[in-house]
Amino acid sequence: MAIRLFGMDVDGVLTDGGIYYGGPAAELKRFDAQDGMGVTLLRMAGIVPFIITARGSAAVERRADELGIDEVHQNVKDKIGCLMGILDRRGAGLDETAYVGDDLSDLCVMVKVGLPIAVANAREEVKRVARHVTAASGGRGGVREACEYVLREAGLLDDLAARFLEGEARAWEK
Ligand SMILES: [Mg+2]
Numbered sequence: 054m055a056i057r058l059f060g061m062d063v064d065g066v067l068t069d070g071g072i073y074y075g076g077p078a079a080e081l082k083r084f085d086a087q088d089g090m091g092v093t094l095l096r097m098a099g100i101v102p103f104i105i106t107a108r109g110s111a112a113v114e115r116r117a118d119e120l121g122i123d124e125v126h127q128n129v130k131d132k133i134g135c136l137m138g139i140l141d142r143r144g145a146g147l148d149e150t151a152y153v154g155d156d157l158s159d160l161c162v163m164v165k166v167g168l169p170i171a172v173a174n175a176r177e178e179v180k181r182v183a184r185h186v187t188a189a190s191g192g193r194g195g196v197r198e199a200c201e202y203v204l205r206e207a208g209l210l211d212d213l214a215a216r217f218l219e220g221e222a223r224a225w226e227k
Pocket residue numbers: 062063064065066154155156
């Protein structure tokens with residue numbers, strides 16, 4: 054079944070898990086630029102990226118906006134309910150969904166989707182339910198690798214990369 058939705062956790066997946074407190078309200082996170090290009094490649098392929106996280110920060114909102122991720126769900130208590138809502142809106146099935154996680158709180162989603170992916174730094178319990186484990190860690194290229202895995206499996210990766218040779222892909226970059 055072709056993947057149409059690609060979900061990501063934030064802390065430990067889109068970041069290295071570090072959370073920097075910088076004053077009363079400021080929370081800083083370090084994202085990876087090459088992960089960002091991976092999300093762009095997904096969008097070019099028509100795959101919808103989404104974020105589900107139990108925490109909430111303005112940094113995530115800003116990064117998601119930069120990457121053109123419309124489905125950003127923060128402060129989520131019921132991850133399954135959130136996931137099913139996204140699938141409903143997008144008219145996609147669980148078997149058409151990939152999800153990248155790193156910790157126990159991702160397990161409930163990962164056991165439901167068709168393609169659960171764990172980053173290299175994921176806890177063992179998470180790796181056990183994953184169908185693919187990346188060599189790179191969260192915040193250090195793990196998401197890029199997961200994006201490329203999905204696109205390679207679909208036979209789309211080489212054609213997408215080639216579009217950058219012509220500069221055609223510029224419009225997708227933000
Ligand atoms: Mg996490």
